[in-house]
Amino acid sequence: MSQGFEIQIFNRHKNRMEIEKVYGDNMVKFAYGNPIGRLLGPVIASKTLSQLYGKSQDSLKSAQKVAPFLKNFNIDIDQYQKGSFKDNPIETSYKSFNEFFIREFQEGQRAFTQKDDEMGAFAEARYFGHESMSDDLTIPVKGSMLRAVDLIGDSELAKAFIGGPLMIARLCPVDYHRYHYPDHGKTLQSFTVPGDLHSVNPLALKYRHDIFIKNERRVSILETEHFGKLAYIEVGATCVGKIVQSFDESQPFKKGDEKGYFLFGGSTVVLCGEKGNWAPSSDMLENTKAGIETYIQLGDVVAQTN
Structure with a gap:
């Protein structure tokens, strides 16, 4: 890419570094x-x-x-x-x-890990992972510090996630754009935080660091069987006409159930957990420290219980 800025990705499925187009x-x-x-x-x-x-x-x-x-x-x-x-x-x-x-995979193309202590990838996407957020709940995104409390948009609800693990899954326009539940559980509450619709591409984040907390997003607080309470946050982006919830949130969900999908555009799902409950996969943590996202297929392991 021009201007000397390339987006490097580690593709776990192919076990190689790639440059994103x-x-x-x-x-x-x-x-x-x-x-x-x-x-x-x-x-x-x-x-x-x-x-x-x-x-x-x-x-x-x-x-x-x-x-x-x-x-x-x-x-x-x-x-x-x-x-x-x-x-x-x-x-x-x-x-x-x-x-x-919003095309769907054919039957059998993707499978969620069946082990209870392994969290399945909730989106087919490029992941950053952080084992524990600092006490005031700030996370590094492209050189800027963001507070998870601002992502969740409710300081009372955010208290449960202070010092907990966090993953950011970025979807590109080329990707499968449906997102799924990472474990069995139920929805405690969900709400929309109004905002703009900036691009979530690293090129945009390079110029503007507050995108994740300025963009419109939908927050669901989930109670899961094996990973405790999760804040599941879908972040809108430029040209995403809509964030659609396809699952009836009044019902319990199973690991791998489709939760919803994004209409046209690149988008992001952020997952926050409670302190000490689980940690993102070691390869994701290592790559994140080097500033590199890990491309992970839907249902593959993204985290383990502690």
Whole structure:
């Protein structure tokens, strides 16, 4: 990438380092690195613009973007289910770009770890992990300190997570965009924290460090069987028209159940835990210390109980 800034990822599944190919990287650089782009920032990060753009991804015409997108990002589409047009080849089976964007895996493509002391990856994403947040609940994100209390948006609720572990799972536009429950349990409460819709790409975070606490997000407090209480936070992003909850939160959930999905855009899920209950996987912790995200497939191990 230009400007000497590359996003390095360790792909656990392939056991190798990779350079991320960024969708819309020139637009991100313009919006956050260019003086004119920064002036337009409030418009670019506005909910209205994201919703309008998101709506355009629902049009039949938007489906024409699917085939070039697959080719450009080398996506193995055969892992996924077809869209509405079942008789078409999979590349032309989706009625819109958004339908392609929220595609589902075929049966048997991903499996959640069955061990009770292992947490399954709740998103197929690039992970940062921190074993324990400091006493005032600050976490390092790209050189800036963020307080988890600000992520949760409620100081009373945040007390349960002081000094606890934390994981940040970043989804790119090329990824599977459904997110899942990491363990069996029930939802204690959930609410939306209003905000902007900035890009969550590391290029944007390089220029602007407060994105995670400025963006709109949805917080669920979960009581799980093996990992205690969790704060499960879905963070909106530029061009994410909507964060959709597909699970009935009044019902108990099982490990691996789908919780919801993001409509078009790159997005993030943040998971906070109680102190001493569990720790992120050792490879994730090591890579995080080096400033490198770990790409982990849905259902693979992301944490163990202590």
